[in-house]
Amino acid sequence: MKRVVVIGAGPAGMMAAATAANRGLDVTLIEKNHRVGRKILITGKGRCNITNDCDIEELIENVPTNGKFLYSAFYTFTNTDVIDMFNKLGVETKTERGKRVFPLSDKAHDVANALEKMIKNQKVKLLLNTKVEKIVSKGSKIEKVILDNKKEILCDSLIIATGGLSYPLTGSTGDGYKFAKNLGHSIVDTKPSLIGIEVQESFVKDLEKLSLRNIEISVYNSKNKKIYDDFGELEFTKYGVDGPVIKSASCRMKDTTKENYKIVLDLKPALDEEKLDKRIQRDFKKYTNKKFENALDDLLPKKLIPTIIRLSEIDKDTVVHQISREQRKSLVHLLKNITLTVKRYRPIEEAIITSGGVKVNEINSSTMESKLIEGLFFAGEVIDVDAYTGGFNLQIAFSTGYLAGYYC
Template sequence: MREADVIVVGGGAAGMMAAATAAEYGKRVILVEKNDRFGRKILITGKGRCNVTNDCDADTFFQNIPTNPKFLYSAYHAFDTQDTKQWFTSRGVALKTERGNRVFPVSDHASEIASTMETACRESGVSMMKGEVSSLLIEGGAVCGVTLSNGTVLHAPAVIVATGGASYPLTGSTGDGYRFAEEAGHTVVPIRPSLVPLVSEDEDCRDLQGLSLKNVTLSLVDNQTGKTLYHELGEMLFTHYGMSGPLVLSASSHLKTITPGRYSVVIDLKPGLDEKQLDARILRDFAEFANRDFINSLSKLLPKKMIPVIVYRCRIPAFLKVNSITKEQRHTLVSNIKRFVVPVDGFRPVEEAIITSGGVNCAEVNPRTMESKRVKGLHFAGEVLDVDGYTGGFNLQIAFSTGYAAGLFC
């Protein structure tokens, strides 16, 4: 017995987009979500504000997809960032664009995005069901439904798996989709945290705990090759375990594994000034504070919490009078400000990652329809796929684009 034309497993961004799209094209859809509410992970995105997408052109979008960008070409061009904006604004959500072309609801409430998607599903006729899918039903090389953990069996000739990754497990992203994919004969690229804080055993991080830096540049350097893997201007945060914040999260997506001594973060605390200009600025400050101790002469130049760390790194006596500082010592100060080096010793756990890198092998999925090349009628959407982007709304756009494609072609 067929209960529906399509069963969508997972009521997050990708799942709700897939369900609403399929229903709007006349399909009978059942959306199964194991959480007590739909869109739970949406509620914590963008620090609770929901960075819906990024208002950029196609070239910029793909530059911000480090993993399998070519796989997304068809899905993105069928439903791009402008389509996402239109989808929400046409449903009454006022949007605004902030720094870095990040798009947020004017209300600054992620709940508005989640509730709008849920309403779109309900109004298009989607049957919204609370329950946990335990397995897929596959017969003769084709999917034919799902089994729930309570024993209920639902039948449909198409199933869309949109269960998320393994990050933020309290939101329901516990890696179920990877198991479903493997049981269906798919290869799952080993998962790892991405957009995740970085661990550093450098004691300076603990001393700087809680310090947020804005308008700095962060470079991720491979010490073995000397190559810069990532370089960007923005914000970051020091923590008791190391570093976090937008720049650090984006940098983390360039690292697959971390070995001792291999990688360092290099922070330019004054990117608006070259070394010569910075030296001139320091000379002016020193002239103003000529009779002060060195440690008390940097208040105009650096955040209060950063001063003792910089002084220690320079190996200049803290209570040396400014008028006694040599040219060489001043150049050491310039160097430490322009190149504040922090070793990278590891990732925080995948549970703390914004997204999971790895997942269903994209070579085994049709990039236009999101349908499995191994099981007829089985589709994948969102983070369960081995595709991910940087911070800035790119990962939600992946969810919307792949969800739309799966819903359209299921």
């Protein structure tokens, strides 16, 4: 019987192991943590956004790094297949804004437990608290893995599904890159992706933990060219900004040490400047005899008001009816153009995913097998593919895991 070893019991590794075992192969799944799927438990703020219910072409469009490499994977094991798989495993799903698919229970634990049930059903041999020291190839063919306790496991095929560098406490410590490099593969430099951003403006500290919904951001490069825009939720932190729109924007930014970026924040995207001006005029009429600092309660969250007043350069004690037309127009412009100067990404340890990894032109996109070493396969985040938020990265894990498990 063909012997398969899978390294890493995250979503890609469990998918690969179960798929290979379902073909009647002898499968051993090795995980250095004390349980499987640790990173799944923290995805989607503990709710786990398992996929996105869009069409396949849209899936590919949402993978800015090497999306076309995933054509075969996405068409072979689709987002519909993912939803069906979890339904059969007893996890009912629901679709929310942006076609994001979540477990009906809103519990990531249910997703991790379902995948664990899947590998047990397929009689996968699971080795927990076990670390791979080395992968050995004979000539250009996979031969065995050596564990840190010096035990050797012979195999005919090996699937590396070790994740990236983000959230190292979940086991993603870059082991797969080292294994691949030692076997002759090229590694595209890694950087954080889907990550919070530090900015130069000091006022963000005053807004820490303030969350804004239904805002719009536009990202500009050093040539003042717009490279990305998005609508949704943003959160201020003591170092800058975070939240879904910022995490997705981080995918579009290259090296922040070589390129200067700015983020322009529109607090009222539903209103153009003319309509927003009329709205503010109505508020000013209502609060005509009040101080400026007491006239913005209907328009803005309380925590944001002092910062907006400072940025507007209108004295907070100015009585509303004394505010000039020019000052009001300037306020309107400010509310639609708060500019944040990007300093850097937050550390890669905080990233949801890692950008970079095993070079895709050294992997067969139809099978996930290495073009350099016979019997070596890759699945998930260890490959140089990464996507926006919305369930796309887990879809990558399931689709590539399925291909690796099917063809190993």
